[in-house]
Amino acid sequence: MGYAASLAAGVVALVSAVxxxxxxxWVSPRFEYASRVLSVSIADPxxxxxxxxxxxxxxxxxxCSFMVCGIGGARAIERTExxxxxxxxxxxxxxxxxQFLKNVLQVTISRVKYMHLAGGVIMDTKVALNDTVKYLTGSVSIGSILVPFISLFRGFARSTSLIGGDSGEFMFSCVSCYMGIASLLVxxxxxxxxxHVGVYNKGFVQASSDTWDIFNRVGLEELIDLDLTASFCFLSGVAGGAICSLVSGIWSIVIHKNYATEISIYAFLIGYFMVRSKNFLFLTSVILSSFSITFTHSD
Structure with missing residues (x-):
């Protein structure tokens, strides 16, 4: 600790907390609605x-254990590019x-929930998982790559639009362009x-296009923009990563102070992905499945 990187990490953590x-x-008025959605979604797992x-x-x-061993091996040699x-x-x-593991379970739960909602059939979860791994691995893999980047760009575009508004400043002159690209990507x-990948065995791009068309037809795009599910999972992941970073940072200061910053960063990333992708996986999967399948079935 005590290096410029440590100071930068501390500043980032402080700004993030603020x-x-x-x-x-800002989103406190939406808490009551979000809590009702969560309680209904997990009522019948x-x-x-x-x-x-x-x-x-x-x-x-x-x-993660193998990954840490790989990082340790790379760090043991001389620092090179x-x-x-x-x-x-x-x-x-x-x-x-x-992300792939999370999406595999999401597709699996979607198939099980759809069979129950559409025909009252209780499908064996193991069978649904086997079908997902056997037939839908490609679509899930592509979705696991595209969704994070598209979501990040869309969030950037929405933030820029919110901050810039109708401003004529140069730095906000491409807001409409950003929003157009974000709309096309999403x-x-x-x-x-x-x-839809889990329900209809579609390719990821086609399934995304069909789902978004349904949302637009029934006027749900604005409601989706106000959804707190993703924010809840993201902030939960940040909290889990912060706890892991704090614990590992304290341990590394006691054992080997020179590696405290690096270990804290790695621990934060591992904690973030584990908490967001695993501990809240079931909750997210059921919410998305119930939310999307209901409108798909009614359509």
Missing amino acids: IQSLYGI PTQSMRLAFSSILIGILY LGVLFILVILLSLGWTL SNGNRWGLV
């Missing part, structure tokens, strides 16, 4: 879904792998499309 506090105040969630947690822990690149690839692999790649 932003999250302000965001919590599919059988064995929690077992699947805990199994994915164990897989994630095992993968190749070593830094290797660590970056490992971290990207961590994010994609845990219509061809969104997390709600994974529900």
Whole structure:
């Protein structure tokens, strides 16, 4: 600790805390509606879904263990550009792998919920998982790559639009362009499309397009923009990552002070992805499945 990187990390953490506090105040009027949606969504969970969630947690822990060994090996050699690149690839692999596991379970739960809502059939969760892995791995893999980047760009575009408004300043002159690109991207790649992937065995892009068309026809786009599910999972992941970072940072200061900053950053990333992708996986999956399938079935 005591380096410029440590100071930068501390400043980022402080600014993030302030932003999250302000965001919590801003969205407080929506808490009651969000709590009702959550309570209804988890009222009738599919059988064995929690077992699947805990199994994915164990897989994630095992993968993170190997990942940490890889980072340790890369860090043990002299600091080179190749070593830094290797660590970056490992971290990207961590994010994609845990995102993939989350989406596999989301598609599985979507199939089970649809069979129950559409025909009253209680489908075996293991059978649904087997079908997902056997037939839909490609679509889930593509969705796991595209959705985070599209969501990030759409969030950037919405933030720029909110801050810039109708301002004629140069830095906000491309707001309409950003929003147009974001609308095009989200219509061809969104997390709600994974529900159609599980229900109709569609490709990810086609499923996303069909789902977004349904939302537009029934006027749900504005409601989706006010959805707090993603924010809830994101902030939960940040909180989990912060706890992991704090614990590992204290431990590393006692054991090896020179590596405290790096270990804290790695621990934050691992904690963030594990909490967001696993501990709240079942909750997110049921919400998205119930929300999207209801309108799909009524259509």
